[in-house]
Amino acid sequence: MSEVHGTVAPGFESVREEFAGVVAAEARDGGAQLAVYHRGRQVVDLWGGDGVDGDSLLALYSSSKGATALVVALLVQDGALDLDREVASYWPAFAAEGKGAVTLRALLAHRAGVIGVADGFTLDELADDRLVAARLAAHRPYWDPDTGHGYHGLAFGALAGEVVLRATGRTVQEHYEERIRAPYGIEYHLGLPEELESRFRPALPMLPTPAQRALQEANPIAPDSLMAIAFCLHTEPPFDAVAYGNSRAVHAAAPLSGGGVGSARGLARMYAAVAGELDGRPPLLGPATLAAVSRVHSSGTDLVTGEKNAFGIGFVPLATRYPELGPTAIGHSGAPGTQSFADPSRALAYSYARRRFAFAGGPGAPENERLIAATVEAATRAGRPVA
Template identity: 50%
Template sequence: MSAAPPAQGAQGVQGTVAPGFAQVRAAFERALARHPEPVGAQLAVRHHGRVVVDLWAPDTTADTVTGLFSVAKGVAHLVGALAVQDGAVDLARPVAHYWPAFAAEGKGAVTVGTLWSHGAGLVAVPQGFGVDELADDAALAELLAGQRPWWRPGDGYGYHALVVGALVAEVVRRATGATLAELYAERVREPFGVDLHLGLPEADRARLAPVTRAAGAPGPRRAPVPLAEATLMELAFNQHAAEPTDVVGLASDPRVHAGGPSSSGAFGTARGVAALYAAAISGSGSRPALLAASTAAGLATPRQAGRDVVTGEPDHFGAGFERIASRFAAAPAGAFGHSGAAGALGFADPGSGIAYGYARSLFGAGGGAAPENGLLVAAVTRAAAQADEDAATMPR
C-alpha cells in the first residue's frame, strides 16, 4: 500500500491508508471521538485484494486479538458456501439426507437452506445450555437434532444466535467427513494467512485484549427467565438456562478458547477479518478467490423475506450470512458478512471488491455491529467507488 508512514492522528489513530482513502481515516477519527470512553478499535479494508486501510486506535495495536463473537458465523457460512460450491452439500435437500437424526419432531422436510438461513426454529432447548455445551459444536448439534422447533419451519426465520454455527458445522461434517474447523484451517486460514481463529490458540493468548462493558451496558442476568415467560429473544440468547448466558463472559472463558464454537467463538484482528472476506471474493497473490462469482453473487439474496422473529430486523439474512445493507444503508446491496457482539463487523461485496473488517473490545448496550460502522462503511464505499471510477478513466 502506497501511503505515508504510520503516524498518530489527533484522536490517537495510527496506521496507514492508500491514496484516495483519506476520508476513511477521517471517519475513523470521528467515530472514535464520539465515544465518551476510550475504545480499542481496529479497521482494515482491502479493495480488489489490495490493502487500502489499516488503522487502529487508541488503546490497542494492529496485532491485538480480541473476542469477535458472532464473526465466527461468517467463517462457518464461508466454509458452508464452499461445501455447496464443491457439490458436497445441496441447499435444496432435506437436512435429514445428511443427518438422519435431524428428522425427529417433524423436521424431516426442513432443507439445508432453511436451516442455514435461520428458518428451522431451533434457537434453544427447554432446559437451556451450559457453557460446556455452548463451547462444543458437536454437543449442541446432538441436543438440537431431537428438539421440536419453536415455530413451524418455513413460516418465518429468527436469529439462531448461539447455535447456527453448530448446525452448519454438523451438516458440513456429515457431508464431507471433515470438521468445519479442519476445513477452515486447510482451505482458508492457513493458505491465505488469515489472523482469525475459531477459538483462541495458546500461542495467541498474550495478544488477547479482554472485552469490557461500556458504561450503561447491561450486566449479566442473575436469575433465569422462566421458560413459560421467555421471549424468543431470551430463548435464543439462553436467558432461561439455570445460569443465563453472559455473552461478554464467553470471550474470556477457557472452554470457549479451547472449543472454538462456530457461532460465538471467533478471535482475531480486523486485519484477519478483512483477509477472510478478501480471500472469499478476490483471492491473494497467486491464489484465486475462494468463491466463484456466481456463488458470491447470491449470498446476500434473502432466502426468506420479512422480519426476523427473534431480533425484529427486516430482511436480515441471505444464504446464512447477514445482509449488510439491511442494517447499514450505505453498504452495497450485494454485501454479505457477519457482525459480532462487541461491535465487530466483517463483510465482502463482490461488486465493488470491498473486504471490510472492524474489531473493538468494548461491548455496548445493543450488541451486534457497533453504530460507528455506519459512518465507516459509508466512507469506505465512497472511497472504493471513486477509486474504481479513477481506474476506469486512466489511460491504458
C-alpha cells in the first residue's frame, strides 16, 4: 500500500484503502486525486503519489466535454436551445456539404460525422475553437449523419460551443463561469487565470511496459482511418496530447473538447451540483432535463474508436460502463484516465484524476472500476438511495 493524504468521512474508510492500492499499483508515478460528494457533503478528499497534492491543478482533457454538456443542458432547460432544431438554423454555414438536416440532438450524441478535416489541425489551431468550428462547418461529414455514431474527440467542443455562441451571444465559458463555477466555488476552470498557473502540475506521457509497447507496434493506427482523422494523427507532426494539455495557450483559451484545467475536488463539486442539493441550492438540472440528457442516444460500435460505447446528450450515460450506478448517472472521462460523474439516484458525485496517461486510459482508466465500486458500496451503507 502507498501512503495517501487527505480525509474521508466515517463509513468511507474502504474507499481510502482502495485508493491507497490504486496509487501504489497504478498512479504512484505522477500521482492521483480522488474526491467524492454524498448528499451535498464532501466525504472523500484524497491524493497520493509523486508531485500532486489536493490543491494541484491538472489537465483534465475531455472532462471539459462534461462541463460543456452541463451548460448546454441548462440552456435547453431555459428554452434557449432546442435539441430537435437543425444546427444550421443557429449556424447557417454548418449546412455545407449535406449537413443541413443535422439536429442539435444528433450533434451532441456524436452522430453528425463531423470528426475532423482532411488536412488536420495544428496544436495552435486546436486552441482556437472558432477557427476549428469554421473549418468543420465547411467540411463534409465522414459518414451519413445520424446513421451511426463516432467519438468527436477534438471536434465536439468547438461544434457545441459555436451553437451556444450563435444562439445566446455568449460563449460556453461565460455561461459556465457565471452559472456554475463562480456561484459554487468550483476548482475546475474553462479558462485558467494566469495567476493560478503556478498550481498546475504538467501531464506526463504514458510509460508502456515492453509488452504494451509491442502491442502498440503490432496494432498501428492507419493514417487514413477515422481514428487518425478524429485525433489529428494523420498530420505531420501528429497531435501531441501531452503538449496540448500542458500548453498555456490551451489553458487560457479552454478549447471545449479538452482544454479545462482543475482538480478532482473541482469536478466532484461540479457534479455534486447535478447530483442533488448543494449549498442549499436545488440540483442544477430538473428531473425532465436530467432524463433527457441521460437517455442513451447512441450505442454500439463506435465508428471512430471501434469500441462499444454509448452517449447521451453530450454526457456519457455512466451506467452503461459501471452497472452499479443509477440509470440517470451522467459524466465524462478525460484522457489520462480521469473519470467524473453525478449519480442523482444516490445523491453521489465522484471524480478521479491522474497526471500520467494510463496505458488503457480512456474512457476512464481501469482502476476506476474498483474505486467506483468501493464508493457506491460505502454510499449505499451510508443511506438508502434517494430515488
